[in-house]
Amino acid sequence: MAEQKALQLEKAKGSFVISTVPILKPGPGQLSVKVITAALNPADWKLQTLGVFIQKYPAVLGTDIAGDVEDVGEGVEGFSKGDKVFGQGFQVNEMGGFQQYILIPADIVGKIPSNIDYAQAATIPLGFTSAAVGLLREQPGGAGLNPNFDLKVNLSGQSAIVVGGSTSVGQYAIQLLKLLGYSTIIAYASARHTDYLKSIGATHVIDRAEVPADSLAEAAKKIANVPIKIAFNAVGDKDSRAACIDAIVEGGQVADVNPQSKDVDPGNGKRIFPIFGGSHHPPHRDFNRILWKTLPKLVEEGKIVPNRVEKLPNGLAGIDEGLQRLKAGKVSGVKLVAFPQETA
Ligand SMILES: NC(=O)c1ccc[n+]([C@@H]2O[C@H](COP(=O)([O-])OP(=O)(O)OC[C@H]3O[C@@H](n4cnc5c(N)ncnc54)[C@H](OP(=O)(O)O)[C@@H]3O)[C@@H](O)[C@H]2O)c1
Incomplete structure (x- = not known):
């Protein structure tokens, strides 16, 4: 089975380590996406520090991603290999954003409009x-x-x-x-x-x-x-x-x-x-399906602009330091964005 790098939280309130894990095939209704950019959110350091909500360790955190469709699951329409997409991960390991390949339900994924890049796209989902x-x-x-x-x-x-x-x-x-x-x-x-x-x-x-x-x-x-x-x-x-x-x-x-x-x-x-902002949150799912169909057009027309970006170095290894800056309140008006494919 093909393999990838993932940033894993070893245990509740533990440290992050880079591990090698399998690249999974998408299930029905899912896409496999090669993650080019992953944005950092306060939720990521809160989950690490508080040790709550995560069912299984080691855990892959991270919600906001942009990248290329690698594989298309059964029943998915409207997406093909190579499409540039953005979307929101979830707190199960195969859907965590801090890795090189992610599985994500196709009904809450958008195509990246040509006026923004991968880093800008990753600032949007959550x-x-x-x-x-x-x-x-x-x-x-x-x-x-x-x-x-x-x-x-x-x-x-x-x-x-x-x-x-x-x-x-x-x-x-x-x-x-x-x-x-x-x-x-x-x-x-x-x-x-x-x-x-x-x-x-x-x-x-x-x-x-x-x-x-x-x-x-x-x-x-x-x-x-x-x-x-x-x-x-x-x-x-x-x-x-x-x-x-x-x-x-x-x-x-x-x-x-x-x-x-x-x-x-x-x-x-x-x-x-x-507010429960997750795209996956069951009570919001119908609303979020409409949202993900509408959002790419709003971005293309310049009606919704992405956050300003600060690019983080060192691939997945750069995320820990970024989360510490977020936790310390040292990030102002920008989104920190990592590049998982640049992991050594
Ligand atoms: N419930 C949900 O579903 C959900 C979803 C996403 C986020 N959140 C939560 O929402 C909060 C914001 O998340 P985020 O990712 O948007 O944060 P963020 O971009 O990382 O927030 C950084 C900004 O916070 C501003 N700030 C800090 N304290 C402030 C205060 N007292 N008054 C006004 N501005 C203040 C800073 O402003 P200055 O530049 O002016 O210093 C800085 O620009 C976090 O607590 C996060 O956990 C919840």
Whole structure:
């Protein structure tokens, strides 16, 4: 059987090692993809550090990949060997992104449009799906702003706030709100990201060094043309959550990246809910099928732009250091992207 290199987490809370593992054949409905780029996410260091959710060790982490179709499983239509694709892996070893070949269900894979490269494509899957599920999908999983991902929906005149505008997820939330026609999109981020965030759709940027989280709601309400009905919390800590709840009007909603938000009662008819951004997550699967059909066209038309990229050296061996930088909060406004085929 053909073999490949994989970055494996040896045991719960353990270290990463590079191992040789078989390249598996795709099952029915699956693609085998040669992984050219794999993006890093905070979830990867959290899974390593906390030792939760993983059923079996050694484990291959990593969700966001782009690459070339290597093999096509039974029943798959619309993909052939050599197609350039991007998609989201999952927490079972054959679907982990930090390896040279991955299996992935074809219904949640997109073809990479010609205006972006593999590294840019890998920045999109988890960040974009998290923003889309949180904002668009029907309640209770989402805010229900556009449950069928209908590109004709227009919510012009409305105001929204994205706390953590420079995060990967936050950048996609800003772009989706722009796509929905929101008139006022307030981003809370470091001032150095102002021009970039305005270029992707933010109408106002509140500098987080100047305005502390406990004054954010007041500052946002002053800017908003109409009361804010939707806040997207891409930071997920207690202070950012409190600011989001305070910023929205009675009956408004907060989409929060942190699962712990499910335990919060914001009162005043306000609603807060946790986002589960995975493309594979069964309750979101129908929505995500539509998403993956729509997304490549939006990227091709420049309506959704990828995150800015920092390329990591040393193939799979460079990932550990990248995750440590993410954990230390030393990554700002860019996505770290590794190149698994460059593994020594
Ligand atoms: N629930 C889900 O399905 C799901 C999916 C994806 C991500 N997440 C979670 O969502 C969060 C964001 O993930 P990501 O990949 O988008 O992160 P990321 O891009 O790695 O986030 C880095 C950015 O966070 C910003 N930041 C940190 N603290 C902030 C604060 N207090 N206020 C405003 N901005 C702040 C930094 O901004 P500056 O540059 O301004 O310093 C930096 O640009 C993580 O906690 C992640 O685990 C959840």
